[in-house]
């Protein structure tokens with residue numbers, strides 16, 4: 279029996295409310311905790327692996343993980359193309375095969391540290407991973423389909439469905455044609471040498487090296503070429519840098535430079551504050567940028583008052599994979615606040631003051647790792 283009373287929602291906008299900023303003293307809610315439990319980050323000690331094991335890579339899933347059968351799943355290429363295509367997984371596997379090491383970072387990484395805090399998936403700094411993605415390049419496929427000369431955007435549609443701030447939708451994201459035709463963009467069916475796991479987009483996802491996570495559409499079922507700009511929710515409403523709710527804002531695109539410190543020593547269970555013994559110790563971590571290769575990492579042990587250069591290890595992936603850095607340290611007993619700051623070849627670096635916007639996107643504030651060095 280269905281019950282309709284005064285509290286029964288009459289529209290999707292009553293099902294899910296508008297985006298919101300937390301009040302000055304408002305803690306993380308059960309709803310945010312629910313999101314955090316579904317969408318886990320990388321445990322920071324896993325920064326030790328150059329290639330992030332699949333189970334330790336961060337996750338972000340807007341709706342539910344769809345149930346797709348790789349044996350029957352098909353990718354449709356349609357819209358403003360001369361020859362629409364339908365490809366099975368076997369067809370895609372028969373095409374040229376490329377493997378790329380790519381750092382993925384959620385555009386909302388760092389959001390929960392902002393003041394005021396945008397209420398959404400409450401990331402601290404851990405929404406990152408660096409995996410090896412295998413698939414076939416997208417550009418030749420688009421050329422074979424005969425992409426229209428006046429094409430503007432290419433829309434990627436996932437098989438997942440939900441409602442977000444009142445808008446019912448399939449997860450969809452568009453890329454400008456020039457970005458969709460970059461040779462690095464992959465239709466990926468493997469992660470770290472194994473078929474994609476359900477949570478990472480099985481059986482097929484997009485990989486857009488250099489771009490924040492939202493562009494890497496999982497559970498990909500169609501690629502549609504448009505001759506008009508795409509006005510879908512995830513491009514026009516959600517992923518924009520705005521100062522207030524009325525600001526039209528600018529699109530979130532490439533990953534800003536960031537370095538993370540692999541927390542040294544051992545943690546306190548509850549606070550995760552670090553404890554270290556005095557004496558020589560190698561600090562290390564990873565640094566990446568989606569704009570240009572990282573050219574320098576600096577380290578602070580005093581919360582950003584002074585900085586010293588770190589050593590960058592040789593790159594182990596292409597331009598879109600993170601790079602290890604290290605720094606020799608020999609602390610005396612005391613309290614320290616560690617951080618690292620990446621600079622890329624485009625001159626972009628990390629701020630010490632929070633770069634705030636209403637969605638909490640593309641925020642690359644320097645991390646703070648509190649360490650107590652105890653007497654032996």
Ligand SMILES: Nc1nc2c(c(=O)[nH]1)N[C@H]1C(S)=C(S)[C@@H](COP(=O)(O)O)O[C@H]1N2
Nearest residue numbers: 336337338339340384436449491494495496
């Ligand atoms: N279809 C679909 N694709 C998606 C998402 C989604 O919810 N649905 N989330 C996006 C976001 S916001 C991010 S950060 C990345 C996360 O990829 P991962 O879970 O494999 O790390 O997937 C992107 N692709």
Ligand SMILES: [Mo]
Nearest residue numbers: 338384385491
């Ligand atoms: Mo994301």
